[in-house]
Amino acid sequence: MDRDLVEQARRGDREAFAVLVHQVSDSLYAVAQRILRDPALAEDALQNALVLAWRRIPHLREPDRFEAWIHRILVHACYDESQRARQWTANIRVLPVDGPTTPDASIVIADRDELERAFRRLPVDQRAVFVLHHYLGLPLVEIAEMLEIPAGTARSRLHYATRGLRDAFEADAAIEAVVQGGRPA
Amino acid sequence: MTDDRSLERAARSWIEVGPTRAPSHAVDAALLRIESTPQERDLRIPWRIVMPLPARVAAAALVGVLLVGGAAYLFAPGNRSSVGGPGPSPSAASTPTAPPSPEASRAIVSDGLPPEIRGNWQALADHSIAGLYDANESIQLTVDPNDGRHLWIETAHGGAGFRSAVHAMSAGEIKLVTPSPSNDQGVTASCTEGQVGTYRWSRSADGTSLTLTAVDDQCADRITTLARTWRLAPTS
Numbered sequence: 001m002d003r004d005l006v007e008q009a010r011r012g013d014r015e016a017f018a019v020l021v022h023q024v025s026d027s028l029y030a031v032a033q034r035i036l037r038d039p040a041l042a043e044d045a046l047q048n049a050l051v052l053a054w055r056r057i058p059h060l061r062e063p064d065r066f067e068a069w070i071h072r073i074l075v076h077a078c079y080d081e082s083q084r085a086r087q088w089t090a091n092i093r094v095l096p097v098d099g100p101t102t103p104d105a106s107i108v109i110a111d112r113d114e115l116e117r118a119f120r121r122l123p124v125d126q127r128a129v130f131v132l133h134h135y136l137g138l139p140l141v142e143i144a145e146m147l148e149i150p151a152g153t154a155r156s157r158l159h160y161a162t163r164g165l166r167d168a169f170e171a172d173a174a175i176e177a178v179v180q181g182g183r184p185a
Numbered sequence: 186m187t188d189d190r191s192l193e194r195a196a197r198s199w200i201e202v203g204p205t206r207a208p209s210h211a212v213d214a215a216l217l218r219i220e221s222t223p224q225e226r227d228l229r230i231p232w233r234i235v236m237p238l239p240a241r242v243a244a245a246a247l248v249g250v251l252l253v254g255g256a257a258y259l260f261a262p263g264n265r266s267s268v269g270g271p272g273p274s275p276s277a278a279s280t281p282t283a284p285p286s287p288e289a290s291r292a293i294v295s296d297g298l299p300p301e302i303r304g305n306w307q308a309l310a311d312h313s314i315a316g317l318y319d320a321n322e323s324i325q326l327t328v329d330p331n332d333g334r335h336l337w338i339e340t341a342h343g344g345a346g347f348r349s350a351v352h353a354m355s356a357g358e359i360k361l362v363t364p365s366p367s368n369d370q371g372v373t374a375s376c377t378e379g380q381v382g383t384y385r386w387s388r389s390a391d392g393t394s395l396t397l398t399a400v401d402d403q404c405a406d407r408i409t410t411l412a413r414t415w416r417l418a419p420t421s
Binding site: 012014017018021022025026028029030033034039040041043044046047048050051052054055056057058059081084085111112115116119130131134135162165166169 | 192193195196197199200201202203204205206207208211212214215216218219220222223224225226312313315316375405409
């Protein structure tokens with residue numbers, strides 16, 4: 001990241017900020033989309049984060065930490081979008097109709113569907129840590145610094161996210177077993 | 186697939202799947218919003234002011250002189266009455282007119298907006314506000330036509346939001362305050378009660394457009410909704 005551009009943007013240079021926006025927007029959108037699992041919400045989070053970053057960049061003390069700083073703003077924008085969306089979103093669970101017919105490919109698809117469902121059930125702050133760790137590949141200490149939370153909190157969020165996914169998988173498996181077991185041959 | 190390692194492996198490859206490029210229309214829309222968004226001013230004072238020693242000594246001496254001089258002026262016999270209360274009023278001819286302080290010029294001068302900007306103003310939304318309107322939807326800013334003391338946003342499908350009490354300030358500024366959400370004349374959208382925003386307004390010479398520029402607002406969504414140029418709505 002070009003430190004000079006950040007300094008110029010801090011002093012109110014919109015063109016410099018636009019260059020920075022083009023440098024970081026792909027990464028920000030990819031992260032938002034993976035946290036929120038919804039393209040429209042991710043777009044809103046991206047836009048709000050960029051506008052807020054523009055407003056607050058004069059307060060940025062360390063220009064070298066611009067990327068971490070703007071990712072933090074994005075994660076908070078994701079929290080806001082998630083909260084807004086919650087009142088409009090019904091929690092729909094799709095039960096399997098038939099068992100897999102082509103084992104390998106179907107298992108992958110089934111796993112992805114299960115992951116999608118399970119991930120959506122996680123609290124958004126756990127999703128954020130999960131995405132930053134597994135998608136951006138950031139170590140937990142760096143995530144903690146980025147989100148300004150204690151390292152232990154970042155660790156426990158990742159732990160609970162992983163456990164939540166596993167529990168959801170097991171619950172899904174149990175329901176499928178009941179559904180398939182009760183279905184007449 | 187319920188043991189931790191295979192779950193983590195599957196989750197990692199699953200999280201990789203998805204878009205990696207931001208839609209250009211979303212980035213463009215953000216940049217458009219930024220065009221009309223002011224930055225927050227950085228008012229923090231640096232911990233240390235780096236000055237060479239002679240300059241520091243000179244600055245300290247100057248501060249000392251000003252303090253002593255100021256104290257001498259305030260407590261001089263002829264000026265004692267100015268401490269703790271108003272003195273005898275000098276004649277109007279000898280009194281220079283002090284320019285209004287910045288704080289004074291931002292004081293509320295009246296409730297409500299002037300008659301010339303009351304009424305309905307329309308614009309095309311360049312972004313969406315969840316639960317209220319979508320991008321490219323026509324939205325209307327209504328300034329209470331009776332007394333100008335409230336404004337709010339209306340949407341084409343009957344939604345309403347960002348209802349705010351309006352206080353006119355001098356120098357073409359208005360102060361908006363979010364009222365209680367229990368008010369049944371319009372929802373407050375994502376603003377919370379008591380959030381304050383300050384905007385500058387200007388009307389085009391022919392009176393057909395109204396431009397609101399945000400000075401600051403505690404409710405970010407209100408900025409993105411209100412800070413724009415509005416066209417006078419056609420009268421039905």
